[in-house]
Amino acid sequence: MIHILFELIRAILGLIQVVLIVYVVISWLFAFDIVSRRNQFVYSIYEFTRRVSDPILRPLRRIIPPVAGVDLSVLVLLLVLWLLQAEVSYWIEGMLLGTRGVL
Numbered sequence: 001m002i003h004i005l006f007e008l009i010r011a012i013l014g015l016i017q018v019v020l021i022v023y024v025v026i027s028w029l030f031a032f033d034i035v036s037r038r039n040q041f042v043y044s045i046y047e048f049t050r051r052v053s054d055p056i057l058r059p060l061r062r063i064i065p066p067v068a069g070v071d072l073s074v075l076v077l078l079l080v081l082w083l084l085q086a087e088v089s090y091w092i093e094g095m096l097l098g099t100r101g102v103l
Helices: 002-031 040-063 073-097
Strands: none
Touching: 002 040, 002 073, 040 073
């Protein structure tokens, strides 16, 4: 049961990573004027990803200022999510199941 719970957590973290990457790519497409904001399909995807990611990114944006107009909070959040998904979750799961030691 614990294994299933941790797999679900890892899947959710992976989905959040995908949403963040789509958010960044679409914002770059808008910034470089490759895609118009009047494209309703792309704009609706952008709005969805913005509404999902902004509450997660807001605390990081208060701490990490933009560097030369580039928002690095997304990069920091992606790194933290990757660490949680790839390393920490397996470590905690192993400790709970008794297959790994504390260190």
